[in-house]
Amino acid sequence: MADTSRRALRLLSLFGSRRQWPLRELATALGVSERTVRRDIETLRELGYPITTVHGPDGGYRFGAGHTLPPLVFDHDQALAVAVALQTAPSTVFGLGDNTARALVTLEQAMPAALREPMKSLRLTRLQNYWEFPAPPIDSTALTAVGAAVRHRHVLVTETLRADGSRPASGDDDFLPARRIEPHHLVVWAGRWYVVAYDLKDDQWRVHRVDRLHPRPTTHPFSHRELPCDDLASFVMSSHDRGDTTASWQCTGSARLNLPADVVARWAPGGSVVEHLDTEHCRLTLGAWSWAGIAGILATFDTELADLHPPELAQACRRIARRMATVADTEDRSHLS
Structure with missing residues (x-):
């Protein structure tokens, strides 16, 4: 009976993630025979759950339309996944740190004892790796406004903010007039939130940092557009003018x-800035814990470098070059001997 009850809860969680399942896939997910799945389905039907049979070569079962599952139907693995996700997700939105902690407590209180204990056992301390290049958290209001515009396909009126989040005044060198955009996709990459949007003034696709935008929602709808390339990730990563700013190092x-700028933008670390110079050249600005660290990252692009700033960076490149030359000479002598 206990096994049957556990499988029934597992079945409900599966129907919560997808309304229709082939019988074979349900049996595989539960690790039981198809006959056992049929019996468990009948058990749920007797309890009042509207599960209908789907006939045909891909037949199976469908949870009835117009009905909702009871809240918080988690199995053991889902409960652990939620506990880990809430504790390890990077804090990229202002004020959500306390909310995630409260959400974890709320979920634990709603769980049955058998699931609550494994969740409580996973109390984690998340340490930042020095190779991470986190962005400052963004305002949840702006994120919600952009997300709602993406979902409802409504035009946004946006102003571009300074790197510190302030709004430049008219007449300032960095002032840009408000623009109307069609926001199509929200993307998170390297701890930064981006929106892929069609700029109605320039008639071209752009990538914007959400934390660099002051969005004003509208109710003006727009139609779906085909993206400039099939690979959304490649488009975001290779867009050098996506509004990035240099991280503090x-x-x-x-x-x-x-x-080219699009090649460097794709492989440059988060927290760096790529400036387009011409079709074959760009300028990369980045930070690290040492001048040698910057020189080492620049070396990974395996191309000619010029116009290095400041002088300390050029000196670090020369020191590394001498060290590498010494290593090469030592290897050559060892082979000759």
Whole structure:
């Protein structure tokens, strides 16, 4: 009876994630025979759950339209997934740190004892890796406004903010007039929120940092557009003018690379800025914990470098070059001997 009850709850959780399931897939997910699944389905029907049979080669079962599952029907693995996700998700939105902690407590209180104990056993301390390049958290109001516009396909009127979140005044060098955009997709990459949008003034696709936008919702609808490329991730990562700003580091430097901006933007670390110079050259500005660290990242692009700033970065490149030359000479002598 206990096994039957556990499988019934597992079945409900499966129907919560997808309304229709082939019989074979349900049996595989539960690790039982198809005959056992049929019996468990009948058990749920006797309890009043509207599960209908779907006939045909891909037949199976469907949870009745117009009905809702009871709230918080989690199995053991789902409960652990929620506990881990709430504790390890990076804090990229202002004020959500306390909310995630409260959400975890609320979920634990709603869980049966058998699931509550495994969730409580996973109390984690998340440490930041120095190779992470986190962005400052963004205002949940702006994120909600952009997300709602994406969902409802409503035009947004946006102003571009400074890197510190302030709004430039008319006449300032960095002032940009408000623009009307069609927001199509929200994307999270390297701890930063981006919106892929069609700019109605320039008639072209752009990628915007959500934390650099001051959005004003409208009720003006727009129609679906085909993206400029099939790969959304590639489009976001290769857009050099997506509004990124240099992360705060002990050392910050830049160099001119003999590569197109879209190539460098795709592989540059988060928290760096790529400036388009011409079709074959760009400038990369980035930070690290040492000048040698910046030089090492620049070396990964395997191209000619020029116009290095500041002088400390150029000196670090020369030191690394001498060290590498010494290693090469030592290897050559060892082979000759």
